[in-house]
Amino acid sequence: MPVIFRWEGIRFHFFSNEGNPREPIHVHAQRADAEAKIWLYPEAAIADSEGFTRRELSQLLRVVEQNKALIEEAWHGHFR
Template identity: 50%
Template sequence: MPKVFDWNGYRFHFFANEGDPREPPHIHVTRGRDTAKFWLRPDVSLAYDRGFPPRVLSELARVIEARRDDIESAWHDFFA
């Protein structure tokens, strides 16, 4: 599970096996037992959430938006 970065105790990562055919670029976020998945395009949007409160999801979406280019670069470098 390649880690892209950590932020305030949250781990931003993707899985090495992202399906066949591979899903479009996205990022998983975990902290403890809570997890969420966000699509990166066309806009950052929540794919699913298991445990994070709405306020945290909004903040995570802002972080992902700010780091979207870094996340996409890591995605393409790994899956190239």
Template identity: 50%
Template sequence: MPTVFRADGFRFFFYSNEGDPREPVHIHVMKGDGEAKFWLHPVSVARSSGFDARTQRRLAVLVAENASVIEKAWHDHFRD
């Protein structure tokens, strides 16, 4: 599970096995008992458990602000 970055106690990461065929670029987010998955294009919540709507909106902003970092890490890892 490569960690791409951390912000405000949240860990932003992806799994090394992201499906076959591989899913589109996305990022997982964990903190405490909460976990969410965000698509990058466009930035949207794919699923969320343990995060309220306000936190999901905050996470979406962090994902959008770091989209280029996330996408670069994804392509570097998977060598697309």
């Protein structure tokens, strides 16, 4: 489970086995009491979540948009 970065106590990561065939590029945001899966394209969007408030989900979307290049680089570097 490669961790890409941390923000406000939330770990942004993906799993080494992201399905077969592999799912489109996305990132998981996780803290002890909450979890979300966020698609990157066509724009950042919540795929699934549990435990985050609506406000927190909006913040997560902004953070993912701001770090889209970093997430993509980590994803493509891992799955080469």
